[in-house]
Amino acid sequence: MRKPRQEMIAETRSKLIAAGRRAFGTIGYAEASMDDFTGEAGLTRGALYHHFGDKRGLLQAVIMEIDAEMTERLNEVSAVAPTRWQGFVDECSAYIEMALEPEIQRIMFRDGPAVLGDISQWQNTPGCIAALSRSLDRLKADGEIIDIDTETAARLINGASSHMALWIANAENPEAVSKRAVAGFKAMLGSLRRQQ
Amino acid sequence: MRKPRQEMIAETRSKLIAAGRRAFGTIGYAEASMDDFTGEAGLTRGALYHHFGDKRGLLQAVIMEIDAEMTERLNEVSAVAPTRWQGFVDECSAYIEMALEPEIQRIMFRDGPAVLGDISQWQNTPGCIAALSRSLDRLKADGEIIDIDTETAARLINGASSHMALWIANAENPEAVSKRAVAGFKAMLGSLRRQQ
DNA sequence: GATAATGCATACGCCCCGTATGTCAATGAA
DNA sequence: TTCATTGACATACGGGGCGTATGCATTATC
Numbered sequence: 001m002r003k004p005r006q007e008m009i010a011e012t013r014s015k016l017i018a019a020g021r022r023a024f025g026t027i028g029y030a031e032a033s034m035d036d037f038t039g040e041a042g043l044t045r046g047a048l049y050h051h052f053g054d055k056r057g058l059l060q061a062v063i064m065e066i067d068a069e070m071t072e073r074l075n076e077v078s079a080v081a082p083t084r085w086q087g088f089v090d091e092c093s094a095y096i097e098m099a100l101e102p103e104i105q106r107i108m109f110r111d112g113p114a115v116l117g118d119i120s121q122w123q124n125t126p127g128c129i130a131a132l133s134r135s136l137d138r139l140k141a142d143g144e145i146i147d148i149d150t151e152t153a154a155r156l157i158n159g160a161s162s163h164m165a166l167w168i169a170n171a172e173n174p175e176a177v178s179k180r181a182v183a184g185f186k187a188m189l190g191s192l193r194r195q196q
Numbered sequence: 197m198r199k200p201r202q203e204m205i206a207e208t209r210s211k212l213i214a215a216g217r218r219a220f221g222t223i224g225y226a227e228a229s230m231d232d233f234t235g236e237a238g239l240t241r242g243a244l245y246h247h248f249g250d251k252r253g254l255l256q257a258v259i260m261e262i263d264a265e266m267t268e269r270l271n272e273v274s275a276v277a278p279t280r281w282q283g284f285v286d287e288c289s290a291y292i293e294m295a296l297e298p299e300i301q302r303i304m305f306r307d308g309p310a311v312l313g314d315i316s317q318w319q320n321t322p323g324c325i326a327a328l329s330r331s332l333d334r335l336k337a338d339g340e341i342i343d344i345d346t347e348t349a350a351r352l353i354n355g356a357s358s359h360m361a362l363w364i365a366n367a368e369n370p371e372a373v374s375k376r377a378v379a380g381f382k383a384m385l386g387s388l389r390r391q392q
Numbered sequence: 393g394a395t396a397a398t399g400c401a402t403a404c405g406c407c408c409c410g411t412a413t414g415t416c417a418a419t420g421a422a
Numbered sequence: 423t424t425c426a427t428t429g430a431c432a433t434a435c436g437g438g439g440c441g442t443a444t445g446c447a448t449t450a451t452c
Contacts, residue, residue, distance in 0.1 A: 005399095005448090005449065005450090008399085009398095012399080012400085030226065030311075033438080033439065033440095035440090043400080044400075045401090046399085046400050046401045047399075047401080049400095049441080049442085050398090050399060050400060051399090054440090055440080110309060110310050111310055113306060113310070113362075114306050114309070114310030114311075115226075115310075117366060118362045118363065118365075120359075120362075120363070121366055121367065146383065148380055149376050149379065149380045151376075152360075152376050153384075155360065155363055155377075156359070156360070156380060156384055158359060159356045159357075159358065159359025159360065160352045160356045160359075161355075162355065162359075163316075163351055163352070163354060163355025163356075163358075164351065164352070166309075166314045166316075167314065167316070167317070167351055170314040171317065180345050180347075181348055181351075183345065183348070184344055184348030184349060184352060185348075185352065187342065187343075187344045188344075188349075188387075188388070191387035201417090201429095201430095204430085205429095205430070208430080208431085229407080229408065230408080230409075231408075231409090239431080240433080241409085242431050242432045242433075243432080245410080245431095246429090246430060246431060247431095250409090250410080251409080
């Protein structure tokens with residue numbers, strides 16, 4: 001036991017985040033009992049209150065973790081695209097696909113905003129919106145898209161994507177709806193492109 | 197006292213809906229104690245459970261009431277517009293403005309979806325989306341907009357609008373953000389119009 | 393090595409919810 | 423009219439989750 005303490009503390013924090021994330025992502029924030037999921041992590045509510053203040057504080061930490069992962073994924077997608085425009089479209093598609101994942105949908109698009117208010121303007125705009133914004137900035141500098149405020153456009157796309165994802169995920173036949181949704185979404189994206 | 201009973205019952209129902217609506221719209225669904233707001237209406241939780249099954253049932257009733265009001269308002273807006281395109285743009289603007297009202301924002305865009313899941317595909321799509329959809333159908337028939345699935349477009353606009361509203365409402369300086377948001381939103385709408 | 397401080401668990405009380413039960417008025421049939 | 427039944431609503435009870443206060447052990451500080 002050479003380097004405990006700091007390490008043990010970090011471990012406790014990450015255990016709590018992982019346990020909360022699993023509970024929030026499956027049964028949802030409101031149904032998740034702090035006693036239950038801290039117990040599953042081998043801890044108690046005492047540790048949670050100590051590290052995160054309350055249940056909302058833990059949700060915030062969970063969201064920041066997921067947001068970082070989403071940002072990373074978006075950056076990877078745009079990095080491998082042959083053109084910037086293609087990279088942007090790929091990014092948007094990836095965003096919708098992520099929004100279809102139950103954990104992300106539940107935490108980032110349902111419970112998160114409901115419990116914490118508008119997540120998207122915490123710090124200095126979270127990563128995944130900033131990523132879209134940056135892509136739009138580059139496209140605008142290249143003269144590839146119409147004249148539009150890029151942060152606004154990023155938020156429009158963000159809002160549209162998440163609603164598309166909700167629509168698809170809750171549809172009776174998700175595949176059919178997905179086709180319609182993605183086609184319509186790409187049509188909207190295409191209309192942002194400068195006709196050339 | 198000639199026609200009580202049915203009338204008293206309806207009155208109880210509407211009292212509960214009004215009380216719940218006020219509580220949900222101000223302090224929010226999760227914070228609203230059923231004992232409190234039924235008490236303010238001169239009733240008890242017994243009446244609520246009898247009429248609506250549970251707290252979620254009441255929320256559902258509240259949402260249906262608000263949705264009907266929103267639909268009515270959208271129809272009025274588009275009815276008085278000089279052209280169909282203008283009517284559509286006005287409808288979208290009205291939609292954003294409604295989404296800025298605290299009660300609507302809280303109940304329809306925050307707590308509603310979080311508690312009940314995707315509201316927009318309950319029955320046969322609620323009124324306010326159907327209203328947008330109808331406007332788009334007419335525009336498409338007139339050849340005024342690009343070829344796009346109208347329900348998808350309505351949902352895209354719906355999602356974009358509500359996120360714009362959230363962005364504005366939670367911004368540090370709502371007026372400035374509102375200008376950017378509305379300008380960007382109209383640019384997006386304009387890009388849906390067939391260039392003529 | 394004594395003391396302070398930190399990480400975390402335990403203990404307590406409150407409030408809120410769901411259900412089971414009770415009550416009373418209105419209705420309908422004899 | 424009377425009486426039984428149903429429905430509208432209140433009351434009563436129990437459980438569970440949350441927040442806070444408190445306790446305890448281990449580590450940092452001197």
